Amino acid sequence: MIDMDGPLDFESEDPLLSSSTPKKKRRKVIGLDDLLTDYYKEKSRLVERESKRAKASKCYNSDEDDDVSKETAFFETIDECQQQMKEISSEDEISYWGMQVFGNQKTPQPVTFPELRSCEILNSFMNNELNSSVELCAEKGEAFLEGLIVNGWLSKLVFMCGHVEKSIAMWTFNLMLYSSKEELRTSACDFWCSILSKTEVDLPFAKIDWFPSYSDLKRALEIYGFLPNFSSNRELLNTDSDTGGPPQNIRAWMKFMAICCQVRSKHSIFSTSEAEELIEVVICLFLDRQLQGLSMLFYECMLSVISFFTEKEWHYSCEKVAKSLACRVPQDLNCLRIVECISGVNTRSKCLRSAVAFQILVNCFDNKVTDAEEILKFLISINVKDRSCDLFKMYIYLVLTENWLYSNPLLEDKPVINEMWSLYLRNCSCQITNTDLRTYASKVRNKASYLLQGTVKG
């Protein structure tokens, strides 16, 4: 057995812990909020009383000097209290997740497509006798093509004719990533998605003369203002300068990237290391609060990217991505957000969730401990009763460990790990009293006791 200076074995027979239906009512400690509301209640009552008195004093101009002096004294005390409250609350700043992932947009160089004039499908039609009714000419070529793409004809033409010219491919790709017109960028994106995903028994059904590469996508991200090293610019988050986030084209970018990953067997567009980078990009986007409303899109894209790899590649890539992410993300609530945005709906997603949580944990300990048992041993050795113990960090460790262990067969395979985990949970839930006023004390306690009830049952 490992030596652990935690609770003894019989403690696990504690009826409170192992009772089959533990009623864990969350008794909230009196928090700052409560104090504040009490204070404001008191203040508003006072104001009310004063106004009543003011009314009353109009009638009876009697001896109020005494009252006034009492009142000023009272207000002085309140001001004092308020000052103290301020001091306390500045110590305990509640933090939120959120980072600025996009900075200032760059203006893309305006691209003209002179080749469009020589594009074959337009030219061949201009000699057609039907052109008397369509009245297509070289000058109107691009506008006409825009109509074709917005109304969905272009993809039908490709389906029937089996060919995408280079000029058309480049032009539509450009519209998708840089057009400021919603209908153009979305229909260009639809066009690419439909021609790429169209299958004929794993063979490309159409001859596509030009394919974008990973560097084209990367350049677009840079133009959108993507900040690849977001950890360095956290302070920008709170400034009022409104950079406005990425252009709407990010949606098309995402969808296009996802479809490219899905059709790997037909069109090989990315290499494995590029796909690894893409996973990181998608995960980073989850950190931007401005982009929260698009999280369903990111979620679906993430599933596509992680399905890109072969089984063999995945094992290696998953760990590589996790390590790289762990180095980049700050060790605060943002790292929890990163883990929690990996949904865990399928095997690969679970695997990534666990790996990312583990690597961040390893990084938290400056890579000094890299072994599962050692990590748990270290966690158990932390004395949560110690006033100097950083409970915020404790909370981060707790959630990370939970995610690392729960989407992982480790807990079932190694009883030692399981035991150490329960011991750690008991430390957190029993050694922190419910009168502990430190911030995050109740969070750590509640989380640990919640998890503990799960493990006792399991």
Place this chain on the structure above:
Amino acid sequence: MESSSRSRSHAGSIEENTMAIIDAAGAKDTQDTNDDRMAFLEAVRASSIVPETGTAPTNKMFEAIFQILKVGKSLELIMASYQLLNELDKCFPRAYLSNVDKSNSSCTALLEPVVVKEAWSPFSLGSDATCGERQTANKNSGGPLDSSGFHLLIQNIVKVTDEMNSQALNIKSLGNMFLFQYLVNVLEGDFLPRNSMYKETMNWTLLRESLINMLLGSRKISYKGFIKDCLSLISRLCHVYAGFSHDPSCEENSAGKQHEKCDTAVAIAFLEVKNCTCISVQKLLVLIMELDMSKKKADMQGHTTRADGVRTPLVEIIIDELTYNEDILSPFLQVFNEPKWKLEIALQYFWKYISKPSVRTRRSNGPTEDATFGGLLKYFSNNTNTKNVIRKIGTEVAQLLLAHAFQAYLSLSSEQQSVKGISNSKEDASISSLEICKNMISAFNSFRGKDGHVEILPLGKEALFTAATILSTK
């Protein structure tokens, strides 16, 4: 027996523990209670989705998640609850087909529909009488919706899209759109396995008990009003589309900095959510049309009873609505992309105005080559026929319908190409797509009239271009 009761008590204790996370909430809405709600959603995910063999949340937990989506306090909560509900439905479906004989690996393995009756549902569509009592309770709580609640939700979204141009974007309206999308996903997840089973077994009870059938059959909503609202939602969303053709996030920024971060988040997400809502309305309409088709089959086989009621087929209602409300014709056809039903709508629209005898032949279910797109084009090859139709429905409508029908036809035929060239039973394979293209061109030529004084719409020009280009490459 024993193991099942144990697992139930296990689930019970999970419920108690997990629900305790949000128990403290309720009274006031502080950041704290929102944090608790997030923690609750994360805890459900951790116990139901993340483990290899997760346990399904109990009904009470489902209800709490649904309430979080419905109340929609913050964008973070809306997104997390919406995603979680959809994932849970995938992991623990309410209705699905299960392979009875797993050893039999042939593709004709026996499938059996499994309907989890006790599963939680966001709808409460029992008999109208019992629901009436509950209705008052439902209004203010986050409980399941009845049919009128669903209808009300659609009306609310329509109202919001009306005000959209005055920048009335807020979290609540975004939340409503997500709620609507989720509910449509539930209806679809319930209907599709039942319908595919119905096609094999002809057991109408399966579909009679489907959520969508009960929803439409409810006397609490006017079916036609409901459809009207769906159609106006589609066309409204399409108009918003036009208004937002420039980057909303940029406009937002130049408009002023008083917008909080959250508003920027709503503005950034708006176009995407709007597109998804459009797709959901379309999904809902397709579900109803599929249901109509199965019901018609059941009617003919005498499986339906009087209790099933009579409902005008959706395609007919849509055609009426498009006829009397010409403004929505173009947006509807632009948004509604499902090729099979789009073609059906366009064809039925034409046949309604084409001389009666051919309609009768169609109805009398004889050999109905006329009802196909090829048949329609043949009809238009005759100049007098064309003139008749144009006199009745106008040249613009005729051009729109024909161009959209052509596009739907192309989608269908390219779909069939990729499925190893199996031809559609309805669109006769004897008419090749080349012939269709030729006939398309001649139909448009006859639209133009002898002197060519009739203006061809841009969409018509594009259709002509497409047809001619296909012809020239083959």
